[in-house]
Amino acid sequence: MMPRIFGLFAALALGGASLIATESNAQATDTETLPALTQQIRPASGGWFREHSNLGNINFDISDSGIAAGNWSTYRDGKPIWYYFQGNIQYNNPEEALADGVIAIADLPLLEVTTGGPCLTCDYVPPVFRQNGKIRLEFTSTRTARFIHNDSPAIEVVAWMQASPLFERRDYSGDWVVTVSRRPLSGDSAPEVGTTFQTAVKARLEPLVGPETYSMHSPSNVTSREVPIEPGARRYTFACSQPSECSVLNSEIFTLNEPCLSCLLPSRDFLILFFNADEVGELVGMADSENENGPGFSIDDNERIWKAYGSDDRILVRYSGRLERGVGEPAAYTLEIEMHRLPTGLFNTAGSAP
């Protein structure tokens, strides 16, 4: 008999003690030699749904150790039913995420709740469960996923409290604390470009003003990819506002152009952080540009994709890879930039030099 403390989760616990012991074995590393990423892109906890479908609501939370569990409220033959589910979440490494867009996967057996107590305040009657099918969630961002019930076709679902279609899109403008950690492959580069770099700075994100006209710019004039910014994307200039650290950050990590060199390659006069509709975007170097179509922006196509994932008050930018180019930065490194929102007015000095 399952311990009573589990209440409705008696069957869910599937051997309750294992819940405490189980750890996600997901560890995102690029190769054996690159420093490992220290954190994962975690899907939003709460409710997920599909507009104009019979899906109902999927609700879950993810434990610190990587257990995804929750319930699915839906219908069978028009009648309300609900299931519990529980399983480990598997986080993909950056290469996998870049390849197919999937940041994490959860395969979850379903336990249908068939009966329970007569009413909320009545004497407790342990619910009765039966195993009935499975679901698979393939997360493509913190708020988008594919939902697969048994072997049915995948249904696109979204975390419904996190933005459209029911809520306004998140605005990331404002003041942030930015922690930066770049860890190059040991012994891979000359000391001046290969040292571990870490800092914390204050920064401000401000909406980028200008047309949605872009071009990719590569020193070789052979671009590696299409413009990654979708029409309507939220775009913000990233301005470091803590001077003593900013100069090092801008030159060593962001490799922004010095003012006197802005007319030369590459086109990295300033940084922008953009987010497409699914809260996934990038941190990219950019410069103003003008061509026969008028003014626009030139995106530095440096072939390293610094992917950005937004959530409520946190942005995570990450990269882990090797690129043999002698451009003043280590060839192989892992970079993580984690940003935490500063409430408006928290610091007198946010956005200016202390």
Next chain:
Amino acid sequence: MKSGKIDWRKNWLAAGTVVAVALGLCNTAAGQATEIESRFKSAYKLGPAAGGWYQPDSNLGNINFDVSDTGVVAGNWSTFRDGKPIWYYFQGEIQYSSDEVEKQTGVIAVAESPLVEVLTGGACPSCTYIPPIFAEPAHRMRLEFTSSRSARFIYDDTTPIPILAWMQGAPLFAPRDYSGEWLAIARHDSYSAVLPRHVDLIAHIRLEALTGAESYSSTALNPEQLAAISPPTGARRYKLSCVGPSKSCDSLMTDDNIFDVNATNFPLLWIGDDESGRVLLATANATEGYSLSSNFASPGTAFRIYGERDSVKARRSVSPTESATYGITEIVLKRLPNGFFDGREWGDLSSSIPF
């Protein structure tokens, strides 16, 4: 938003399975406070964990919700009637407690909502869409959150039921361990006739689990006071130390409005089962246990802390009715994953200025 005025049937049907009314439910615009007044209010909200909540050994089932950036709380409640599975949607606006209310009542936020029962829906998930049919809301619920993972659930006027965010700790999961590296974001604003001031800083700090005996003494507190502030048995206890930058550490540790440590004591941070707790000043005793200082011991000046997943929020405030020198100190810890920082120095991120 006035929840009672929603045409639930119309709105919910329009959105398919979830409320369309959420659109544009945005602002809990408060009155226009002056800049100075706003400085004495908490900048960070204390809120509940998103996801599933429950009560072991009850017929409650599961309450699931999320809270939007703008304070809309919505989700569903899966429960039973006459032993059969049923479920409701709910949606309302979360009301975050002021610092004063939180200090007096322990309630950090409240959410109220009508309950909208789902009567019928489609044949199966992949079948042709049939809009669900909802009952007119005949019942209500109220959630009174006392920490990020504990709350009171009140259905209509029935007796409150204590509930827990079930993925966030005991009894189903191991209690969260807060030891490790953190980024501390702190500020203090105070007013006095002599020296109104503002301090802010960002520092790299470390929390180390304390392993000493769970016995506490004090030369400055009477037994009743000591019992009131001592960590409860089994509480998670951590020694807080500052790694850098040095100027930020100086402000964090020695400013008399923040931790105000001396040569022998240290900030002891404890968190109980409900993920709330306190920061105290402690000195390790030569024999066993810890000696606690009177700093932060009184209810009016205590550092109250609330743990969340990757964040710990601490704040203390003194109101004008409590002291001629009043103000607020807020410290928010954001977890630095293992290996993110290795402890090397980075530049100063602190300031202390009058205003």
